[in-house]
Amino acid sequence: MSKMNPQLKTLLAAIDNPVRVLSPDLKDKIFKKYAREALDRGLGLSSWLSVMTATAITLKSSALMIALYNHATAATDLAESVVIAEFMRDVGIRGIAVIGIPRVVNMLTAFHDSLPSAVRSSLKSTSSYRAEVSNIVSIQRNGQTLSKSVHSPMEEAMDRKLARAHPDLPNYLKDHIYGGLLMRPQSRAGGTAGRITTSLSAVAYLRADHGSSPQLLGHVFGLQRAWGDGSWELEPSVGSAEGIQWLTSDEGCVWVLEMIDDLMSAVSHDPIDHPKIVKGKL
Numbered sequence: 001m002s003k004m005n006p007q008l009k010t011l012l013a014a015i016d017n018p019v020r021v022l023s024p025d026l027k028d029k030i031f032k033k034y035a036r037e038a039l040d041r042g043l044g045l046s047s048w049l050s051v052m053t054a055t056a057i058t059l060k061s062s063a064l065m066i067a068l069y070n071h072a073t074a075a076t077d078l079a080e081s082v083v084i085a086e087f088m089r090d091v092g093i094r095g096i097a098v099i100g101i102p103r104v105v106n107m108l109t110a111f112h113d114s115l116p117s118a119v120r121s122s123l124k125s126t127s128s129y130r131a132e133v134s135n136i137v138s139i140q141r142n143g144q145t146l147s148k149s150v151h152s153p154m155e156e157a158m159d160r161k162l163a164r165a166h167p168d169l170p171n172y173l174k175d176h177i178y179g180g181l182l183m184r185p186q187s188r189a190g191g192t193a194g195r196i197t198t199s200l201s202a203v204a205y206l207r208a209d210h211g212s213s214p215q216l217l218g219h220v221f222g223l224q225r226a227w228g229d230g231s232w233e234l235e236p237s238v239g240s241a242e243g244i245q246w247l248t249s250d251e252g253c254v255w256v257l258e259m260i261d262d263l264m265s266a267v268s269h270d271p272i273d274h275p276k277i278v279k280g281k282l
Contacts, residue, residue, distance in 0.1 A: 022063055023266040030266050031071045034259050041252075042243030045072060046087060046235075050197035051256055053091045054204035055263045058099055062110035064267055069115070082122045085115055086191030089123075091201045094193060097177045098205035098215075124191070129184040143179025149231050150178075150199065150222035158218075194235030196244065199223035200256060207260045223256075224248045 023029070034048045049072055056065040069088060073081040089111065095104045112120060131139060151158050162169040182198055193201060199222050206216040226232045227248035238244055246252045 021267070022061075022067060026064075026067065026266045027071060030259075030263055031068065034262075035071075037255070038239075038243075041239070041246050043239035043247060044237050045084075046193075046197050047200065047238050047243075047247060048259065049084070049088065050091050050193060050200045051204045051259050052263055053088045054095060054201035055208045055260050056267075057092050057095050057104060057107045058205050058208035059264065059267055060103060060107060061267055062107060062114060064263075065107065065111050066114040069111070078118055078122065081116075081119050083191045085111075085119055086124060087193065090191065090193045091197065094182060094198055094201055095205050097181055098202055099209055129180070131180060139179040139183070140175050141179075142183035143174040143177075146178045146183050146195075147174050149195070149225060149229055151218065152225065152229070154218075194238070195226050195231045196223070196235045196238045196247070199226060203253075203256060204260050207257060208264055220253050223253065 031052075034052075035045070038044070038048045049068070052068050053065065056062075056068060065088070069085060072084050076084065089108050092104055092108045092111070112123075115123075148155055159170040162173065184192075199219055202219040203216065203223060206219060227245055232238070232244045232248070239247065247256075
């Protein structure tokens with residue numbers, strides 16, 4: 001292979017190497033704060049871990065992601081530490097649907113390489129999913145079910161809007177993103193994101209990426225619909241019924257958005273130019 005021009009190498013390297021400085025009080029002011037508030041509300045670790053993991057991946061901060069993992073596993077044994085690592089990378093792979101493949105692959109690779117060797121060697125290493133003739137119908141059905149749960153009663157209107165953008169979009173999203181990616185079979189208990197944490201991570205990916213307000217609003221509503229249609233019950237590890245009812249309320253959604261913004265500010269030290277949150281409103 002020919003030698004690359006130094007100027008080209010410099011330009012390529014400059015694009016994908018943001019300097020992310022972690023705030024020294026990140027652990028006390030962000031990790032502990034939101035973990036404590038979640039516990040007080042009857043919510044489990046996955047409620048805030050999914051949000052923070054998606055935010056770290058969006059920011060391309062492997063230092064933040066491993067700091068988050070170290071905090072979440074500070075008092076766990078090897079088996080539980082492995083489950084937490086698998087959960088974080090499952091939140092990560094779902095980010096492909098929102099922020100794309102390159103960022104997710106790079107972050108999950110860096111995360112894997114930063115894990116303790118005992119955890120790394122214990123991670124699940126065989127695929128849980130492959131589209132085949134025998135499961136295509138169930139993949140399509142699962143995709144339609146999840147899409148309806150997230151977007152009802154606006155699903156048909158959304159499909160028409162997507163089809164105007166490109167006629168293949170509605171079916172592609174349902175069959176390949178919702179059915180093929182987001183509704184993959186669960187692995188070991190606790191190591192896979194479910195209905196609630198998928199919506200939480202989607203909100204975090206969009207919020208931390210500064211954009212796509214129609215999609216962000218849609219996924220906030222999708223999170224809230226999980227309570228109304230009862231699909232929250234598919235992921236009991238997120239918390240108690242009372243906790244999830246609060247999490248899917250307007251107040252709970254404000255808490256999620258504030259968590260993302262606080263974490264972004266603690267990492268970048270730059271002011272976040274999102275609209276100011278007004279308590280009790282979205």
